[in-house]
Amino acid sequence: MSRTARHATAAVLLSLALPAAGQAQAVQQTVEQTLRLERGQVLVLRNLHGGITAEGWERDEVRVVARKSVRAPTRSQAEEAAARLAVRVRRDGDTLLVETAQAGSEGGLFRWLLAGTVHTAVEYALMLPGGVRAELSTIHGNVALQHLDGRVDASSTHGNIVVLAPRGQIRANTINGNVLLELAQLPRRARLELQTVNGSIVVRAPPDLAAVVDARTTHGCVDSELPLEVEGRRSRSRMVGRLNGGGGQIVLRTTNGSISLHGPK
Numbered sequence: 122m123s124r125t126a127r128h129a130t131a132a133v134l135l136s137l138a139l140p141a142a143g144q145a146q147a148v149q150q151t152v153e154q155t156l157r158l159e160r161g162q163v164l165v166l167r168n169l170h171g172g173i174t175a176e177g178w179e180r181d182e183v184r185v186v187a188r189k190s191v192r193a194p195t196r197s198q199a200e201e202a203a204a205r206l207a208v209r210v211r212r213d214g215d216t217l218l219v220e221t222a223q224a225g226s227e228g229g230l231f232r233w234l235l236a237g238t239v240h241t242a243v244e245y246a247l248m249l250p251g252g253v254r255a256e257l258s259t260i261h262g263n264v265a266l267q268h269l270d271g272r273v274d275a276s277s278t279h280g281n282i283v284v285l286a287p288r289g290q291i292r293a294n295t296i297n298g299n300v301l302l303e304l305a306q307l308p309r310r311a312r313l314e315l316q317t318v319n320g321s322i323v324v325r326a327p328p329d330l331a332a333v334v335d336a337r338t339t340h341g342c343v344d345s346e347l348p349l350e351v352e353g354r355r356s357r358s359r360m361v362g363r364l365n366g367g368g369g370q371i372v373l374r375t376t377n378g379s380i381s382l383h384g385p386k
Contacts, residue, residue: 173263174246179250326382339377340358
């Protein structure tokens, strides 16, 4: 086949595979499970495209709500992609593993042509009991943690991190995204480690918050509206000290961005 003929064939295939603008079809499905999860046990959630929200509650069980969203050129292609987009839940001893899985990449040339026109995502909403350990990760998506009493490790590659009213041990990081921490009080046993590479960190707290703060940036500045008693050397990019005599620990790190401590809105 000549080069011209090959180009013509490719153009025809593309015209068949790609719909006109505004004609994409969407399919949404929800998967929900409630499972026993006791203090001291572990939840591991691994997502690909989509955010994660985790909130604490008083039950000895975890509720997992996964909302799958698919856009494709045709309804049948969207439904097929949704069927291939799996939310898998399994136990391994004291660990409950939840993960997003995309069925294989078979399908040949036609599936290759459609690869850029089929978009999938799963948004997770979790209700977590106190005292559990959670490991939460996503590639493309925001992470929000609220009223959690336990040990939580959370990460995103491209997404923001929001931490509201924490009561336990939280370590959260992102590569490309901002970080927001809002709290009214902080138990003395609590330790928060929040980090980003390309993004800023904002803390909102009342003036009477008791905490130990260690805030540092590489390319940016650190400032505080709160009554922080600075210990040791203070510089434009480093601020370590105590709020109201000290309490729970707050460790803040960014490479390219600023860190600021404000009063509540």
